[in-house]
Amino acid sequence: MKEENAMTAQESLDIITRMIAEAKGNMMRNGFYFLLWGWVVIVANLGMYVLQKMNYEYFYVVWVITIPAWIISMVRGYRQGKAQRKTTHLDTVSMWLWLTFGITIFTLVAFGSKINYQLNPVILTISSIPTFLSGIVIRFRPLVFGGMSFWVFGIICFLTPHETQPLIGAVAILCGYIVPGYLLKMKE
């Protein structure tokens, strides 16, 4: 492009339109995270169910398997961010959406005793927000349906006895993360 000031209004407008079109591009599509977290949370839920059945007192320790998932997600997210040459507003919105979700979950888990350990239904219901919105943002319908399924499973979970709740959690994750996650991976 030349450096000159003799541009007409029409030429200016052409540059603006062309550059805006250039800046548009595909959002980061990350089937990986849905599969990683999906499988980790399913294993944790099933593990919790089994340990409870075995009358093991500290059945919730199984959730420590989420620690490596946190580390992997953070390292991968940081690397991906560095490798990207441009960041769209929606990339930023998505990142914060999941981070705030993570912080909310932390808070809920830390104060689980205050809500009578009804963590499964509460977390399932809240999971609908980032999942549903990610589906909208990347225009991927299976993820939108996945997000909606969390509302339904959240309600079912509230109506289920405490010991059976982890099973509902596992099925919910299968519909909400795993199925959309694999469909997303196929498109990548």
Add this chain to the structure above:
Amino acid sequence: MFKDLDPLLHSQLRLAIMSLLMSLESAEFTFLKEKTNSTAGNLSVQIDKLSEAGYISVEKSFKGKKPLTTCKVTPRGIKAFEDYVNTLKQYINK
């Protein structure tokens, strides 16, 4: 009576840089270079001019061992761009 177009934006390359940054959160130097089809030298000069005017903010860091320049539009830049487009409308609607 037409308002004058902001001379800082009324230049092909600077307008192209600003238009790209308006639609993004941030962009790297190499991305801007590729999309505007400009030379590194010229792009560098124009980025400095926009940065001196406070229209964009420039962050220099490293990606491995390579220097990395990331640009972002500032609130002042957004205002200037909007004013420029509004003035442009007057020219087009006459």
